[in-house]
Each structure stands twice: as structure tokens, then as C-alpha cells.
Amino acid sequence: MKTIKVVAAIIIDNGKVFATQRGYGEFKDGWEFPGGKIEEGETAREAIVREIREELDTEIQVEELLDTVEYDYPKFHLSMDCFICTVKSGDLVLKEHEAAKWLTKETLGSVEWLPADEGLIEKIREYIQKN
């Protein structure tokens, strides 16, 4: 099966996490962490900085890799590096997504995550608890 390499930003501020809702495509209306595919010649960290600039008009600081999610969708294998990030500058403008929410560790489970993200949520809860 084909592997797609993706990066995602878990943007944290004051114990809250920024979640976005897909505005188009196969997973439209599903909730995710903003990000996208790594392009040729790019590192994962470069890719997440670029994606957040493109999708949200915001500059982020990449803090640490929280997890690499490996998940089999029917048509491809997803390998997704998920980075804890903070905002350096910008207002998280939704240029591609249809909605966004700041979720607490208590409300993280309240949205319909993309299938691959389900297992990540508990790890994010633990991270917030510790930090």
C-alpha cells in the first residue's frame, strides 16, 4: 500500500489545543490538527511551519515531536508526525478550514476526529496534564 507522509501541528496555548474542521475533500467536516503532506526535499519540521503559514497565516514555534501516528486507511497508509507547537505571531486565520475550536483536556473528545487521530487524543491529554 502507498504511504503518505503527513505533518500535523498540535498548537497549544494556556492548556488549550487548536482543532480545525476540514472544509473540503474526502474527509470534509471531520476534525483534525492543521497540517498536510510533506513535500519533496523538505524536513517534517519545515513542512509543518510551511503548512501553518499557508493554512492559518501564522508563524509557529515547533516545540517537540509528540507522536508519529501510523494508520491504515482503505486506500493508503498514513504516517503522521505530530508536533507540539506554540504561536509566535499571527491570528490563526482560517484560510482553508471551515471552523476551529480551542479544546481543553476535558472537551478534546467532543468533536468528531478523523479516524487516524483517535489514538492521539489520549496522548495529548497526558501532555497537557504534565505541562
Ligand SMILES: Nc1nc2c([nH]c(=O)n2[C@H]2C[C@H](O)[C@@H](COP(=O)(O)OP(=O)(O)OP(=O)(O)O)O2)c(=O)[nH]1
Ligand atoms: N492535516 C492533517 N491530516 C490528517 C489528520 N488526520 C488524518 O488522518 N489526516 C490525513 C487526511 C489526509 O489524507 C492527509 C493530509 O493530507 P492533506 O490533504 O491535508 O494534505 P495537503 O494539505 O498537502 O493537501 P493537498 O494539497 O494534497 O490537498 O492526512 C490530521 O489530524 N491533520
